Amino acid sequence: MQTRLDGKAIVITGAGGGIGEATARLAAALGGKVLVNDINGAAAENVACAIREAGGQAQSNSDDVGKWATGQALVAAALEAFGRLDGLVNNAAVFRLAPMAQTTEDDLRATFEVNTLGAAACAQAAARHMLANSGGSIVNIVSGAQCGMEALAAYGASKGGLASLTYAWAMELAGGRVRMNAVSPLADTQMSDITRAYLASRSVPLPDYVPPASANAPAICYLLSDASAGLHGQVVRIGGSDLTLMTHPAILAPVLQSSQWTVESIAAAFAGPLSSRHQRLGMVQVEQI
């Protein structure tokens, strides 16, 4: 089981801090060559510098993931720096907290531009290169908020979109040399600070403990490594001491059947057998299905 990343060149977006930085540091410690991207160029350079000082290989990049051309630019930057590309972590994200009535067009556009479209552009450019060369692993960082969380609809939907891209593109890539998975993390970062302040303002009890960013890096590096060769199209959930998978959206069985559903028979179905099958809202834990 090869859990090291020796010789692999990996692009990590939004790696100037938080989970991206922790992943960049661990990936480099495991032998990977890391392109540390962040729109905050100084932060990206600090991380790359720290990795080099620790004996690892890293270069920084400050391209804006919210621009479609950045996907191709990051592939080109990795090739220029390291001569190859084996891994991509779509980690950069914009976080906006607002209930529906206060959500603005800009909240929706900004979150989708970076979290969904930007990640899609990076994944597509990386996959094209990997398919034409020696394969690779793409890891999309999604969120429990994709299950629905109050005041996190824009952000959650942007991550749900990225999760759906993961399922569909993993199906298209199946059997080939490029794997695509996702990670739903939990960490004490500047992003979770915003949630904590919001929950406190609404007197919602705060969790006792939120793990540090570094607690998420091993799951992401595992997915980049050859040790995870059998994993494809999965959403790994890591939350401190908890490790599991997220379910994919699915059709609930058993399925009721009728040769021709009418408004009346559908109403009867929802008053009858389907009344006990309404899904709970938000992120819940379910038994194996």
Ligand SMILES: NC(=O)c1ccc[n+]([C@@H]2O[C@H](COP(=O)([O-])OP(=O)(O)OC[C@H]3O[C@@H](n4cnc5c(N)ncnc54)[C@H](O)[C@@H]3O)[C@@H](O)[C@H]2O)c1
């Ligand atoms: N912290 C958590 O509990 C948590 C939970 C679920 C999901 N996530 C996800 O984990 C990932 C990392 O989050 P984090 O908590 O470390 O947050 P963070 O805010 O510390 O890190 C995000 C980084 O992305 C960078 N970034 C933002 N827009 C960018 C752009 N357009 N181009 C390039 N870089 C950009 C930021 O400068 C920042 O350094 C994100 O995808 C986030 O949605 C985090």
